[in-house]
Amino acid sequence: MLSLRVLTILFILFLLAGCTQYPGSCPSYTPFDLSGTDVFPADIRLPFQFPLEEFDPQTPTRESSFVAYGRANPESPVEYHAAEDSYHPAGTPVYAMADGRVSFSGPMGGYGWLIIIDHPQANLYSLYGHLSPSRWRMESGMVEKGELIAYLGDSDENGGSSEHPLVTHLHFGVRAGQRADYPGKGEWRWQAGWIKLCPQDLGWLQPSVIITSQDIPVGGYPQPEVGFLVLWGGELLITGLYTIGGVGLLLFAIRKNAPFFLVIPPVILIAAGIVFYRNGMVRTYALLAIGLLLAAYGVFRFVRRSIPTHSTRP
Numbered sequence: 001m002l003s004l005r006v007l008t009i010l011f012i013l014f015l016l017a018g019c020t021q022y023p024g025s026c027p028s029y030t031p032f033d034l035s036g037t038d039v040f041p042a043d044i045r046l047p048f049q050f051p052l053e054e055f056d057p058q059t060p061t062r063e064s065s066f067v068a069y070g071r072a073n074p075e076s077p078v079e080y081h082a083a084e085d086s087y088h089p090a091g092t093p094v095y096a097m098a099d100g101r102v103s104f105s106g107p108m109g110g111y112g113w114l115i116i117i118d119h120p121q122a123n124l125y126s127l128y129g130h131l132s133p134s135r136w137r138m139e140s141g142m143v144e145k146g147e148l149i150a151y152l153g154d155s156d157e158n159g160g161s162s163e164h165p166l167v168t169h170l171h172f173g174v175r176a177g178q179r180a181d182y183p184g185k186g187e188w189r190w191q192a193g194w195i196k197l198c199p200q201d202l203g204w205l206q207p208s209v210i211i212t213s214q215d216i217p218v219g220g221y222p223q224p225e226v227g228f229l230v231l232w233g234g235e236l237l238i239t240g241l242y243t244i245g246g247v248g249l250l251l252f253a254i255r256k257n258a259p260f261f262l263v264i265p266p267v268i269l270i271a272a273g274i275v276f277y278r279n280g281m282v283r284t285y286a287l288l289a290i291g292l293l294l295a296a297y298g299v300f301r302f303v304r305r306s307i308p309t310h311s312t313r314p
Contacts, residue, residue: 102116
């Protein structure tokens with residue numbers, strides 16, 4: 001019965017995925033003027049500055065400009081670019097675009113080292129990808145506009161490798177909301193670079209336009225209005241499947257009276273919770289909590305069975 005329920009859920013999700021309408025085109029790239037932006041870092045009255053001393057996402061090409069339609073690599077599907085790329089040598093300093101708090105700093109897939117800063121005063125977060133894991137980088141804490149946070153990585157450590165080097169550049173994204181407002185997986189993931197949907201529809205904003213405008217709307221930049229399940233459905237499904245599987249194994253072990261086997265399901269849940277958390281699925285604490293509870297119960301049953309019982313005759 002358990003497997004039938006799982007198959008039913010997967011089938012429904014498959015049907016829903018098949019109904020997804022991907023855009024034929026997105027709002028176009030907005031030209032901007034970089035003249036005069038050199039005063040942004042020094043003027044404390046201005047909320048934003050560019051993350052590089054010489055930031056220009058229009059060089060050497062516009063293939064990686066905001067909403068560019070292309071591929072992250074030759075094997076990937078054609079998608080939209082949700083950020084701006086600026087090409088500079090390895091070791092180039094990278095600065096915070098505004099005051100805020102580092103909400104993520106760590107290795108992340110094709111990004112090399114990734115840093116995300118929440119800017120609650122503007123209801124934005126900024127994303128800095130392809131940083132160097134071998135050089136100094138900020139890993140936590142509050143930052144001020146213009147504060148050094150990291151350096152650009154070499155081509156074999158910035159998401160590339162010695163076999164497949166990646167051209168050194170900064171992947172710079174800005175999005176309405178805070179990092180914790182978005183899931184770690186799916187099109188709405190908080191670390192997206194190339195996505196199938198229009199970046200603007202998912203809250204991604206053109207960074208150069210935000211910075212050159214130097215404007216913060218009252219209440220901050222508004223997030224997209226979207227249903228809870230659209231945002232978190234994927235993570236809830238994965239968490240639910242692992243939880244149901246772990247609980248099912250636990251019930252099977254109890255029914256078969258196999259105390260030692262009771263330890264296996266919680267170990268699986270705890271391991272899954274750790275892996276999901278390290279991959280940015282921040283809403284998976286439930287797996288860790290359930291796993292620990294089941295582990296405690298399994299150990300209790302195992303110890304209880306191991307203790308010999310003594311009966312007394314009247």
